[in-house]
Amino acid sequence: xxxxxxxxxxxxxxxxxxxxxxxxxxxxxxxxxxxxxxxxxxxxxxxxxxxxxxxxxxxxxxxxxxxxxxxxxxxxxxxxxxxxxx
Numbered sequence: 001x002x003x004x005x006x007x008x009x010x011x012x013x014x015x016x017x018x019x020x021x022x023x024x025x026x027x028x029x030x031x032x033x034x035x036x037x038x039x040x041x042x043x044x045x046x047x048x049x050x051x052x053x054x055x056x057x058x059x060x061x062x063x064x065x066x067x068x069x070x071x072x073x074x075x076x077x078x079x080x081x082x083x084x085x086x
Contacts, residue, residue: 010034 012020012030020033028036061067 010016019037020030023033023037058067062069
């Protein structure tokens with residue numbers, strides 16, 4: 001179908017075919033499914049990047065002393081957590 005928007009070529013390898021098969025059956029074409037997955041995947045990757053940037057900021061604040069951390073207490077909490085946390 002003619003379109004004024006750019007298109008991309010995508011090879012459906014075994015990994016992609018498996019991913020598509022795992023979410024197929026919703027009455028959408030493969031192209032629509034790939035589009036939806038790409039948009040959701042991009043949002044998920046952006047959230048991961050934002051979380052990583054926030055974590056770096058916290059660690060840098062701890063490292064430069066602008067956030068006061070009681071490392072002894074943190075170590076004790078870590079030792080006491082047992083199997084309750086991953």
